[in-house]
Amino acid sequence: MFMRFMALVFFAFLNLTVLNGWAENVAKSQDAFARVNDIFSKWDNYKSPGCAAGVYRAGRIILRRGYGMADLDHNARIEPSTVFHVASISKQFTAASVILLSLDGKLQLDDLVRKYIPELPDFGAPLTIRQLIHHTSGLRDQWDLLELAGWRYSLDLITNHDVLTLVARQKTLNFPSGSRYMYCNTGYTLLGEIVKRVSGESLREYTTHHIFEPLGMDQTHFRDHHAELVPGMAVGYVPTGGTFEISITNFDTVGATSLLTTVEDLQKWDENFYSPRVGGTALVEMMVKPGTLNNGEVLKYASGLNVTTYRGLPVVDHGGSDAGYRSDLIRFPEQHFSVAVLCNDASAVPSDLVRKVAEVYLGDLMQANPEIQPAHIVQLTEEQLRSKIGVYLNPDGDQIGEINLKDGNLQVAMGGNGPGVPLIPLSENRFRLESAPVEFVFLARADGQKEFEVMRAGEKPAIYDRLPPFDPSTARLADFAGTYHSEEMDALYRFVVEQDKLILRRLNNPDETLKMKAPDCFMSDLGMMEFIRDASRQVTGFVLNSGRIRNFQFARGRR
Numbered sequence: 001m002f003m004r005f006m007a008l009v010f011f012a013f014l015n016l017t018v019l020n021g022w023a024e025n026v027a028k029s030q031d032a033f034a035r036v037n038d039i040f041s042k043w044d045n046y047k048s049p050g051c052a053a054g055v056y057r058a059g060r061i062i063l064r065r066g067y068g069m070a071d072l073d074h075n076a077r078i079e080p081s082t083v084f085h086v087a088s089i090s091k092q093f094t095a096a097s098v099i100l101l102s103l104d105g106k107l108q109l110d111d112l113v114r115k116y117i118p119e120l121p122d123f124g125a126p127l128t129i130r131q132l133i134h135h136t137s138g139l140r141d142q143w144d145l146l147e148l149a150g151w152r153y154s155l156d157l158i159t160n161h162d163v164l165t166l167v168a169r170q171k172t173l174n175f176p177s178g179s180r181y182m183y184c185n186t187g188y189t190l191l192g193e194i195v196k197r198v199s200g201e202s203l204r205e206y207t208t209h210h211i212f213e214p215l216g217m218d219q220t221h222f223r224d225h226h227a228e229l230v231p232g233m234a235v236g237y238v239p240t241g242g243t244f245e246i247s248i249t250n251f252d253t254v255g256a257t258s259l260l261t262t263v264e265d266l267q268k269w270d271e272n273f274y275s276p277r278v279g280g281t282a283l284v285e286m287m288v289k290p291g292t293l294n295n296g297e298v299l300k301y302a303s304g305l306n307v308t309t310y311r312g313l314p315v316v317d318h319g320g321s322d323a324g325y326r327s328d329l330i331r332f333p334e335q336h337f338s339v340a341v342l343c344n345d346a347s348a349v350p351s352d353l354v355r356k357v358a359e360v361y362l363g364d365l366m367q368a369n370p371e372i373q374p375a376h377i378v379q380l381t382e383e384q385l386r387s388k389i390g391v392y393l394n395p396d397g398d399q400i401g402e403i404n405l406k407d408g409n410l411q412v413a414m415g416g417n418g419p420g421v422p423l424i425p426l427s428e429n430r431f432r433l434e435s436a437p438v439e440f441v442f443l444a445r446a447d448g449q450k451e452f453e454v455m456r457a458g459e460k461p462a463i464y465d466r467l468p469p470f471d472p473s474t475a476r477l478a479d480f481a482g483t484y485h486s487e488e489m490d491a492l493y494r495f496v497v498e499q500d501k502l503i504l505r506r507l508n509n510p511d512e513t514l515k516m517k518a519p520d521c522f523m524s525d526l527g528m529m530e531f532i533r534d535a536s537r538q539v540t541g542f543v544l545n546s547g548r549i550r551n552f553q554f555a556r557g558r559r
Contacts (some may be wrong), residue, residue, distance in 0.1 A: 029062075035360045036063060039353060043068035043345065049237040049244060050079050051322070051343040054263030055357060058336050059274065061267050070234040070344065072244065083219055083233040083260050084342035085249055086327040087320025090222070090259035091188050092287070092304030093269075095133050097195045099204055099286050100279055101383070106198050109133070116194045119168045127177045129194065131288060132187035133303050134291025138173030140547035142166070142186040142256070144326065148509030148526065148546065149491045154323040157226060159252040163189050167490050174550040178294040181301060182548055185256035188304070192255020204252045214278050215268045220261040222254045230260060233343040236324025247324030247346060257322055263340045266329055270338045273316075273331065288316055310355060312367035319351045330354040334364055380425050385410055388442055389519050392452060392464035399545065400517055400528055401452070403463045415523070472516040479500045479539050480522075480531055484554040493554060 018112050036053065043050030052067015054061055066078030101107050108115070109130040120127075130136040142163045143153060149166065151158065167186055174182060192203040199206050204222040212220045223230070226249070237244040276284050277432050290307050291299045300308050305315045313335070319328040322332055328350035331338040339357045341350040359366065385405055392401045402413045405421055410431060411420025423431035429442040439455040445465075453461040477497045484493045494505045495514075499539075504512045512520040520531040520539075527546030534540050546551040 012386060017559065032360050033063060035299060036065070036357055039356050039360075040065075040067040043343075044347075046077075048072075048074070049234070049343070049345040049355065050078050051341050051345070052080055052082050052234075052263045052346055053353075053357065054080065054082065054267055054340040055361070056267045056270055056338040056340075056354055057361070059271050063229045064263060065532060068345070068544045070232075072235070072237070078234060078344070079232075081219065081232060082261055082342075083230055083262055084327060084344065085223070085233075085236065085257075085322060085325045086261055086326055086342060086495075087322035088185075089318055089320045089327050089329055090255070090257050090304075090452050091283050092318060093207055093211060093222075093259060094188050094191050094195070094203065095305075096279065096287060096305035097134065097203065098191050098284060099283055100210055101195065101198055102175050103279065107194070112191060113137075113194070116197050117164075119164065120190070121168065121170055123170075123173050123177070125173075125177050127173075129191070130291070131177050132184075132191050133297060134181070134301055135184050135187060136178050136181055136291060136299075137184060137187050138177045138182070139167065139184050139190075140170060140174055140550075140552070141184050141188045142189060144254075144547050144549045145170075146188075148486075148544070148549070148552070149489045150509065152508055154247065154250050156508075157250050157252065160189060160254065161191060163253055164193065166489070169280075169490075171488055171553075172551065174548070176294075176433060180293065181291075181299050182485050184548060188256035190254055190255070197254075202515045211269075212265075213270060217261070217265040217268050220259070220265045223258050223260050224252055224254050226250050227253050233260065234325075234342075236322075236346070238324050238346040244345075249323045249325070251322075257320070261342075263342055266340045267338075270329070270331060270340075273333070274336060310358070310366070311369065312351065313362065313365060315477055317351075317354075325453055326350050328354045330358065332362060335365070337362060338411075376426055378427060382408070382427060384428055385425075388450070388452075390450070390469070392466050393518070394462055394464045399464075400521075400523060402517070403456075415527070419509070434505050467518045475516055475519070480558050482539075484541060484556050486552065486554045488552065534545065 037044065040051060040053060044067045046069060049072065050067050052066045053061050053063065055063035064080035066080060066082060068078050070076045070078045070082045078417055102109050107129065110128050111134060113127050113129060114122065127137055145166050146158060147153060163186065187405065195203050195206050201209065202224060204224045207222055218273055235246055237246045238247040272278055273284050287303045288305060288307055290302045300306055304318060308315055308317065313332055315330055315332055317330040324346045325342065326343040326346065326348045329338065329340045339354040341353045343350055388403050388410055390403055391406055392403065399415060404411050406420065410423040412423055413420040422434040423440060425431050431440045432438065437457060441453045441455060443451050443453065447453055450466045452464050455461050480502055481495050481497050491507055495504050496505065502514045502522065504514055512524055514524050521531045527544055529542050529544055531539050531542040539556060541555040544554065546552065
C-alpha cells in the first residue's frame with residue numbers, strides 16, 4: 001500500500017513538473033509573440049501597407065503573421081500566405097541554379113561568360129561565371145546604366161533584352177575583373193540568361209522544375225511577364241504626403257530580381273540548408289562559400305548571400321529593395337534559426353526588423369549592442385569642429401564627402417548631395433554616424449592636408465582627401481555648356497547656363513542644377529561629373545562616376 005502511495009506521489013510530482021514546464025514554455029512563447037507584435041505595431045492596422053513575418057526554428061515555423069494591408073484599394077490584409085516581390089533575395093536562387101548546372105556537369109563556374117553570351121564585349125581580361133556570382137566582374141550595374149540612358153525605373157518596361165543590349169555597348173569595366181568587389185545586378189541578369197541558354201529552359205521554368213516544385217514551394221516563381229496576374233499578391237506602396245501611392249515593378253527581367261514568394265515558402269528553402277533535398281550538401285557548401293579576389297582576399301559575399309556575423313553570432317543574410325517592396329531573410333546557422341520579413345511599404349527596413357525579431361529569441365546568446373554611451377560622447381569647441389569642414393574626395397575619384405557645420409554639430413553628406421547626416425564626436429578627431437555604427441576618423445597628412453577614413457566593422461577603411469578650397473563664383477560656366485554623348489549609351493546630355501547656374505537637361509528627366517564642388521567638378525543626382533580639358537584648356541568632355549558606375553566617358557559635340 002505504501003509503495004502504491006509513493007508511486008502516486010511520484011507520478012503526481014512528475015505530472016506537475018511537466019505541466020509547470022509546459023506552462024513556462026507557453027508563457028515564453030506568448031511573451032516572444034507579444035514582443036514581435038510590438039516590433040511591427042506601426043503597420044498593424046487597416047490604413048497602411050505593412051509586412052509579413054516568419055520565424056523558423058529547428059525545421060518549423062514558430063511564428064507567422066501579417067501586419068497591415070496587402071492591397072489598400074481592395075481592403076485585403078497581409079497574411080502569411082501573401083505573395084511578395086522580394087527583389088534581390090532572388091539572387092540566391094539564380095546562383096543556386098547555376099551551381100546545380102555545374103554539379104550536373106553542364107558548365108563550370110570558371111568558364112568565361114562569353115562562352116555562353118558571345119555578344120558580351122571582350123574587355124581584354126578573363127570574365128568568369130564565378131566573378132558574376134561574387135560581384136567581382138567589374139561590369140557596370142544595369143539599373144545605373146538604364147537611368148543614365150533616360151529610362152525611368154519601375155515606370156518604363158525593362159526586359160532582359162534591354163539589359164543585354166545596353167551591356168553589349170560597353171567599352172570598359174569599372175575595374176579589372178576579379179580585382180574588387182562591387183555589387184552588380186547586371187551579373188545576375190547574365191547568370192539568369194546563362195541558365196536559359198545552357199538548360200534550354202527559362203530561369204522561371206528551371207527554378208520551378210529543379211528547386212520550387214521539389215521543395216513544395218507552391219507560391220514561388222520568377223515573374224518574367226510584368227502583366228501576369230498573381231492571386232494574393234501584395235501591392236507595393238511608397239509613403240507620400242501623409243498617405244500612400246502605388247509603387248510596383250515594371251520588369252520582364254529576371255535573375256537579379258523578380259522572384260515572387262511568401263514567408264511560408266521561404267521556410268522550405270531555408271530548411272534546405274540544414275536537410276538538403278535539392279542539390280545535396282554540395283549545393284549548400286558552395287552556396288555559403290565566400291568569394292575571393294585575384295589577390296586572395298576573402299569576401300563576405302558568397303552566392304547571392306552575405307556571410308557575416310551579428311552581435312557575435314554567424315549569420316547568412318540577403319535583403320531586397322525594388323519600387324515599394326522591401327525584404328530580408330536572415331539565417332543563424334548555428335542556432336538553426338531564421339527570420340524572414342517581406343514588406344510592401346518602401347519606408348520599411350527589413351534588415352533592421354529581422355535582427356530585432358532575432359534578438360527576441362536569441363538575445364541571451366548575443367554580444368552587447370555596440371551603441372554609443374553618453375559617457376563616450378565628448379564636447380568639442382567650434383574651432384575644433386570648423387577645422388574639419390570641407391569637401392573630400394576618395395582616391396578612386398568616384399565619390400565626394402562634404403563636411404559641414406550645422407546647429408553646432410558636424411554633418412556629412414556622402415556624395416556631396418542631399419541633407420547631411422549628424423556626426424557624434426567620440427574624441428577630437430573621431431566621430432560616429434548618429435544613425436549607424438560607422439566611424440569617421442580625421443587625420444593630417446605629411447603635407448598638412450587633412451583626410452578622413454570611413455571605418456565600418458570588418459571592412460577596410462575608405463580614405464577621403466580634402467580638396468583645396470576654391471571660389472565657385474570665379475568659374476566660367478560657359479566653358480561647360482554644350483551637348484555631350486557617350487558611345488556606350490544612346491543618349492544626349494545637354495548643359496546650359498541660366499541665371500549663373502549650370503543646368504543639365506536629358507531625356508525623361510526634369511532639369512537639374514549642378515553644384516560645383518571643385519574646379520571642373522560638379523555633383524548631380526547621378527553622381528560626380530569631372531570635365532576634361534585639352535592642352536588649350538578647352539572642355540572636350542566629362543567623366544561620370546555614379547554609384548555602381550565608374551569612369552563613364554562623355555565626349556563633347558554631337559555624333
